[in-house]
Amino acid sequence: MRRRALVAGLAGLAGLAGCQARGLSRIGFLAGLSGRGAATSVDGRNGAILAVEQVNAAGDTGGRPLELVVQDNGDDPATARKAMENLVAAQVQAVVGPFASAIAIAVLPQATQAGLLLVSPNATASVLAGKDDMLLMLSPCTRDTTRAYAQLLWQRGHRRMAVATATDPRNAVYAVAWRDEFCAAFQALGGAVAATVDFASDAATAYGDVVREMLQQRPDGLVFACGSVDAVRLAQQAQRQAPGLPMAVADAAGGEALIALGGRAVEGVLVGQMHDRSSTSARYLAFVAAYQARFGRGPGYHAAIAHDAVTVLVQAAARSRAGESLKQAVLRHGPYDGLQQPIGFDGFGDTTRAPSFVVVQDGRYQPLR
Template sequence: MNKTMILLLTVAGVLLSGCTNKEPIKIGFIGGLTDRNSDNGQAGLNGVTLAVEQFNRQGGLNGQMVELLAKDDAQSPEKAQQSSHELVAAKAEAVIGPFTSGMAKVIVPVTGQAGVFQISPTITSMDFYGKDDNLFRINRTTRDYAEDYAKTLLSQGLQRTAVAYDTRNLNFTTSWLKEFRTAEQAAGHTLAAEIPYASSDETDFAEVVRLMLASKPDSLVFISGALDVARLAQQARKQAPKLPIAAAEWAATEQLIELGGEVVEGLLIMQNYDRDDQSQRYRDFAEAFYKRFQRQPGYSTVAAYDAATVVLSSLKNRQRGETLKQAALRSGPFQGLQQTIVFDANGDTRRKAFMTTIQNGRYVRLKD
């Protein structure tokens, strides 16, 4: 072998080595993975994990792989702040999450000050709407959801609703309650009761429901996570078995039916995706998800996968000198699993949602 050939092979080896040993691009994830409502966070993490694995199998970003850094916020302000600082210190290019508005109130200032692009799959509080910051949102707002709930309940002749709300996610629950109250008042009705409680293992859910029923309501609404809704529904069925019940979209997970069983039959609840979608795109995703995690995807899974799609597409489309936020604004619309994602200048988007009820152990979409 002559010297020229040896030199060419050496150079090729160095170039190949450089291509295969690039530092990975770090993407952060933050959500509740160990708290009482960890079903949302864990389902979301699974969705992001699948998206990143598929992206890497397809070659990543010109051969550069993505490394996912998952952090728990534990629905604790202290833990959320610690985890968000860790993601900033790790130089994450973007952060996907959090999954509750209460944690967003703590996390977004940290990532925002560091200039990190953040996209939440599920937060809805009006506190994060219409702001020119580094936060993008995949979900609707509490105003959109609450107005739809009020419209549905009123269409069923229910005019005296008692509400219970979890103060552990206060930013979301009070925003939702405010918008629901406003929608009811606009129709000429007032809420029968507004009962706050702090979710814990020691919460007396029988007493919460007793306080709701003391106002003589014609329906009950729970602004709570899936675990609490299952327990509240159990008490509602004991104390007022015929009274209609509903729960805010926060609880619309697989765990709600698993935990609630018969007591959540007939419960009214909204979904931000179509569980019965038969499109090839969604069926391929659902099949891949089940193969990877041995379970069906839920609403936070779908929204988190969509959020990851936005981040990964923006990384691919980013031009020299551009921030990831600028790339995301320029790169849309994005094709989500079921819906086209179009962001406005503030990173807000509209999303279709579907009112459902639980029948025979599954979510069934109500007719429009």
């Protein structure tokens, strides 16, 4: 039954069929499968697993099935570096991941030394962009994403926003950049940043105090630059202290965990995501059906973008020329068949995708109208 579902899914994902070429046989996967980000990382792992299984189910892999080697980078750089050591030892030819900017910074020197290409679905800190290194970014950098947030909030009538930011080491690389770039973009439009409140993402944090400080300056909306668990806790406090006040969360918080943990507290929350859940693309609908059949639930955006990462590697290998490294092949032979839009890279391995804005309504992400 599972094989039939996978093969059926290939009807809409033909770009993956028959693409294993020039020795691509083992891909690594690196994400935080334990800790606070586990839910979204598992979703990403499942998307990568599905992509690899679909390549193998097509039956044209040169007699050697494509293999996915999975490693958990945990929540800290030391664990991540050990996980990267394991992937290098396993002789993977590329890595899908990591998903966090701080982890990308931690393991990039190892990848560089090993000549190992990292294709990150979700590392977006601007400090990683515009560099000729072994990291390719499938999501736009925070500078582009926050500009889209600022423009949308301004268009929706917001003029005074308060921002809460997770500034502990685990989150700061992404969240601080997100806050700074959002504030700059919003102020450039004529808006005011009424308050910025920093907090540590840990059990000792008094989230009620964070929200209380944000509200003191009477903002007309709240923005949370953090992960999904912290966003839920802040939203819960905001609903108690200022019911009905509009809230937006950074794109990193917009996974399945936000809804699963947030319940009614996150109703109405605005979030930008890197894929459109309402897409009618044949490739995307085939992916959703195959994912549902394989894992018994619908995919989140981390699954979709991890699937795209495998697609990039497989199609680049198939299109490569003799003597090209995998990085050279990826940069030279795009665009690639993303689930919802073509995927291309500039000379630095950065990509441009416009976020699709959604709101939480009745426990589901709904397109913004």
